[in-house]
Amino acid sequence: MIPFRFLRQAGLSLAFLVVLWMSGSPAAFAQTLVINELLASNQAANVDEDNEASDWIELYNAGSVAVNLAGYTITDAANDPAQWTFPAVTLAPRAYLLVWASGKDRANPASLHTNFKLGAGGEFLGLYSPTGEVVDSFTFGPQTVDVSFGRLPDGSANFAFMQTPTPAAANRGDAPPEVTLTFSQPQGVYQGNVTVAMSTNHPEGEIRYTLNGNEPWAQSTLYSQPLTFSRVTVLRARVFVQGEAKTSIASRTYIVNDNPQLPIIAIATAPANFWDPDIGIYVNPFGEGEAWERPVDVAFIENGVTQFAAPAGIRIHGNSSRVDAKKSLRLYFRSDYGQSYLNYRVFPQKTLSTFKRLVLYAPSGDQASGSSTFTMIDDALTHSVWHEIGGIISAFRPVALYLNNEYWGLYWIRERIDDEYIIGNFGITDMDLHRAQWGTSEPELREGDAVFWDETFGFFERNDLRVPANYEQVKNRYVHIENFTDYHIMNIFGANWDWPHNNLDRFHDRAGDPRWRWIMWDTGAAWRHASPNHPTLTWATRDEVRTDLKFNDDESLLWSTFMLRRLLQNSEYRQFFINRFADLMNTTLASRNVESHLNQLLAMMMPEIERELTRWGLEDHSLWERNINAVRNFIYERPAYQREQIMEKFGLSGMATVTILPPEGEGSITLNTITPGNLPWQGEYFRGVPITVRANPSPGYAFQQWNDPSLPAQPEISINLSRDIELQAIFTTESDTFFLSTPIISAVTTNSATIEWRTNKPALAQVEFGATAAYGQQTPWSATYTTNHKVTLSSLSAETLYHFRVRNRDREDNEIMSADSMFTTRAVSPLRVAARVEIDLHNEWEFFACRVFNQSEAANITAVVLTTQDEYAFDLFRNGRSFIVTPDVGENNDDVTAREVTLTFAGQGLPPGASDENGEDNDLDWQAHAMQITVHFSDGNVLSGAAVNVGDSDDGNPNLWAVDLSLEGGAALGKTGAESAQTASLPTEFALGPNYPNPFNASTLWRIDLPESGQLRAVIYNLQGQKVVDVAEQRRPAGQHAMRWDGKNAAGQQVSSGVYLLRLIFEAESGARQMVTRRLILLR
Incomplete structure (x- = not known):
């Protein structure tokens, strides 16, 4: 069948x-x-x-x-x-x-x-x-x-x-013309209704289409006129001639009047594939295998552009999470659907661009529809930190998922751990790939067989690993010790209580390095599902049933701790395990570093979280924020508990602080498995556990001794810590060697770059450089012999990749040169111009800003800032224009008078002018009656003036007036042009415009469009999910509004630089509720 x-x-x-x-x-x-x-x-x-x-x-x-x-x-x-x-x-x-x-x-x-x-x-x-x-x-x-x-x-x-295939015979060309199906609008995100027309080049072709996800057939609706969509709609169409299909099914998803904040995965499929009681995979979630795979069309839309669109198969993914309302899904790319592989670089953190399967991951036990302690970030946090350690991860990124005509929520698109994953990431085609099964040491075979696993496990069972030769056999044949250790440390530190008996993947190369390696997967039970003092180390090394740690623990799960238990019996491995744990807690697992990973992930997903929570019916949206704070608390509280548990497990007496000082001479120090930078550096290590320290001299230097004369004068030593210690390596030059250090690039601008390096002997210096490795240009030889060299390259081109190498010549005319290096000059950055407009604000006028760009240099122009209660200021950039200012309501602002505009140039530059990047006249304008504004320019110490004339309209309606700038002598500096504008009509949809300026210093302003009256609330949060201040909470009429944040918290105190989140909530009188989030960047 x-x-x-x-x-x-x-x-x-x-x-x-x-x-x-x-x-x-x-x-x-x-x-x-x-x-x-x-x-x-x-x-x-x-x-x-x-x-x-x-x-x-x-x-x-x-x-x-x-x-x-x-x-x-x-x-x-x-x-x-x-x-x-x-x-x-x-x-x-x-x-x-x-x-x-x-x-x-x-x-x-x-x-x-x-x-x-x-x-x-x-x-x-x-x-x-x-x-x-x-x-x-x-x-x-x-x-x-x-x-x-x-x-x-x-x-x-x-x-x-x-047209007539010729298998095993000469080819003949007789194919008919291609039949095409064309759409007037690409799929994507649209604000406001979108009208889509379809056409075909076949004179007898009929276009049949559906709007509910069903595949179009000869009896489907006949296309006769353009279709207009006002909400999310999936359009699927096909060309038929006399009832015979002449094109493949074309699917287009139009996300209309919706506001996704993430890249989009759009899935089009017949509704029966998900919801039919007999064949639907969503209502029969425990169906597995090919019999429960259904055809879909999937598209990935990012930055408004469809990055890929492909036919695929889809299944339900997961185990216990299949009962959740929001289920994980799995995509299959097969030749049966028309495409054997997806050819697209899905994950920025990897270079892979070929995928056979992908997972749309709704974290098991960590989502709003399945857990009161959900964050939707725990597994991604583990993988993000594990990736920094160098571990094997399933790449990830958050997406907004649309299923036919519905928003389905925030998902993480992931690599699936299978044979294709191993092939793509490691180039291994002959493998054993296993996943642990609950209650048995017999693995679930994803690929290969269990022969070598049985041999490995049997070796652990039959041999005493306290014997050095047996441990060497484990390291060389059976287990990749570094990977195994880091994998266990990561899960133990994160308090992943649903492991190691579950969610454990491992593989080995049957034709190469045979050692088993472990892959991280599904750690949704980590970080805050257990308290910060959870004894995960005890759990991961237990040799008896511990229902006090997990209520359903039993004898059948103890196999999963066996290998770590046996390894820890070996003194060499035990020392390595403890020191590696300490190394990681002092670096990658340090609280501030883990928190930085958390903040980066939050910044990715937080703009979408309100829509996710609303979609899955969570009324208390603050629950998610409390859960995130619980993760943050775990991150800061876990290290102290973890160190106590390590000391208790191994009978250690306490901690000692190791301080690494900057060296004398040039070189570095490796401490166990890490080489700290940014010296001086401090870390906490366990007393009674010997640490290994190695001095690494830079080229041309030799290790001489340690700062502590009681330590052996050897580059690699072992220290059994009994107290705090400071370590400094002393390096001396090798007198017979003429060498230079690695050149360092600094102070790169649009047209210059500074290169610094050292030599161990006084020498002259020269730099060769050019746009290719052939160089072609060089600086003059320096005039002074020195060991510290600094050369600035000037007259470079902006946004250009340069190659360079440095040369040195000593007093004996010996020459040395560096290897080829590269740097890229910065893009043209327009000069900042400070300017101010003073306007009397009567009747509580409010203003908004629209950012525009200069056509010739694409220069950013910012923004409007309220400096006092009745005064606005704005900033300009060279060769560009600022913003359009209009009142809050479309009436003549008779009482608004302009006093003065003053522009002060910070350095060389030109005044505003030209048009925006699209050639449109978005000028330095405002609505007002007749007035004259005086503009002053200064260039260095020279002050020049110009007049800006603004007139009123003939019909009494307000106009948008342009600015004509010229010098006092009449020399034109550029005319912006002018446009008329009628009184603004009411917005047709809720929208939040971008804030300007962004980044900002004093304050930032944003525009809001309200299609009807209602309650409007604006709240600022930091990336920790903590509320900073309520900017506004008041009833607003329909129309265009503006709000401002002055960078202060609820107590009126200036907050520090960083990324903040603006959350806007609008509850319309009709009952509709809208939410949107924006990132604001504050620079002090």
Whole structure:
């Protein structure tokens, strides 16, 4: 029976993109063995020996010599060149070979079948020699049913579609024209209604569409006129000719009048795939395997642009979390859907750009729909810190998920831990990959078998690891000690009580380094689910049932602590474990560092959290903030408890402070497993546990001694701590060696850079530099012999990558030079101009600002600042214009008079002028009756003046007036232009404009559009989730409003520099409730 996930009509688009991984023109194409033809959507063209219409690939030998294909490989995954290997098959000159891409994996020369299928949506295809060299490769685009794609003529560099496939025969080109389906508007986020028109190039084509996620068929609604959407809508369409589908299904999600604050994952699927009582995966959450996989179209939208859109399969992901209202989901990219792999760099923290599966992760036990202690950040926090340590992580990023026409909440998109993860991250194709199973040491086999795991576990059972030779065998064959130790320390420190009997993944390379390595996964039970004094170290090393630590502990779980227990019996490992724990608590796991990871994650997700909580029905939104504060408290309280538990576990007497001082001479000190920077440095270590200290001299220096004469004069020593200690390494120069230190780049500007370095002998200095490694320019040799060198390069170009190397010549004319280094000059940064407009504020006028840019230099212009109760100031940048100022209501502001505008230039520069980045006139304007504003400019000590004339309108309506700036002699400095504007109409939707300036110093202002009257509240929070001040809480009428924050807390005190969050809550009189969050950057 065909699995349900395949019950989807194949795509029929002829649109394609061919990328040849070869050079030269078609005339120069001289390859002999090529992939000549392929059929990626075979329904009735031909069948294999099983009478099945499988996909196929045709090879062609265009040469004059027969080719033995033994050891050649073919693949549809660029990161796995050896995906399928040819047996000993000889391809004669000018002969063809048909290879079925069926997934059946057969090496019978009479009928070859690869272990993969082709993706009808287009994908990579590559042929490799036995030594791994590329023989032929390209990427083909979307394919149509029973139409092949190949080279015309055979063996050439030209590709074409073929209406009549020619397996194992000469290619013939007779493909029909491509049928297209075009949308007038791209999918994405729209404020205000959006109208979408569709069209096709086929004269008889009918466009059928749906708006609820269902796949369009010949009986679906016939498109006849443009469609207008006022809310989130998924539009799925297809072209039919006489009832036959001529294109694949095209899905577009229009997020209208919604306000997601994160990148978007949009999923389009037939509602029955989720909600049907018989086949729906959401209402049958415990269904697993291919039988419970359903077809979807998935799109990723970031910064308003669709970054990828692909067909895929989807399943429910997880174990116990399947009962939650908000479930984790898993995406599968397969050739059956049209695309074998997703080719996109999803995660900024990794360079991977090929994915077979992805997880949309709703943290198990850590979400609003499933836990009162939720934060939705615990697992991401573990992975973020673990990544800094150097651990193996599943990459992550937060997204806003839309399922058909509904916002589904905040999710974390993740890599799935499976064979493709190991292949992509480590290049290992032959592996054992296991996940722990509750209640048994027998693993869940994700890949491979349990033979080597049984050998490993058996070695631990049968051998005394106190014997050094046995411990060496563990380190060299069975366990990657550093990874194993860090993995356990990370879980223990984070108090992950749902581990190690659960959520434990490990793998090893069957063809290379055999040692097991552990992968972090699902630590949603860490950080605050247990108290800061939770005895996780005791839990992770227990040798008996401890229901006092976990109510459902039993004998079957003790296997999970066995390996760590046995290792800790070895004195060498015990010392390493304790010192590594101390090293990490002094660095990566230090409270301030962990908190910085927390703050970074909060900054990513906090703008979306209000929508998430509302979506999943949490009435008390402050609960999330309290839970976040509980995590923060845990971070600061955990280290003291953890040190006490380590001392209790190992019978240690106390702590000692190790201080590392800056060295004499040049070099560094490695303490156990870390090399601290930013000296002097202090850390807490355990008394009675020897630490290892190593002095590392810089090139040209030699270690002489330690500052403490009682310590051996050796570069590497062991110290058994009994008290606090200060360590300083003393390095001396090696007199026969002429050397230089690594050059340091400092003071980089738009047109200059300063380079500093040292030599161990007095020397002259020169710098070679240029836009390439060929340099081409050099500074003059310096005139003085010195050991400290500082050279400033000037007259550089802005935003340019420069190569450089430094040269030195000593008194004996010996020369040395550094390796090539690089730096990039800064972008042009316009000069800051201070300016002030004094305006009498009558009738409580309020003003808002709109940022614009200069067309020629794209210079930022900021912003409006209320300096006193009746005075506004604004800042300008060189070669740009500031803002548009209008009253709060659309009436003539008869009582508003301007006194004076004063602009003082801070250095060289030009006054405001030109137009914005789109060529529109967003000028230094305001609404007022006739007046004259005096503008003064100063350039150095020279003061010049100009007049700005503002007139009233003929019809009595307020105008937006431009500024014409000129010098006193009449010389034009630039005219901004002018526009008329009618009285503003009421906004049609709730909106929060960007704040200006941002970053800000004294105060910042933001605009608010209210479509109706209601209660408006603005609150400022810090990144710790703590409320700083209520900016406003009052009823406001419909219209455009503005609010300001002066950088002070509720007590009227100035707050420190940093990132703050503005949360705006609007409760309309109609009952609608809107929330939005913005980041504000305060710089003192």
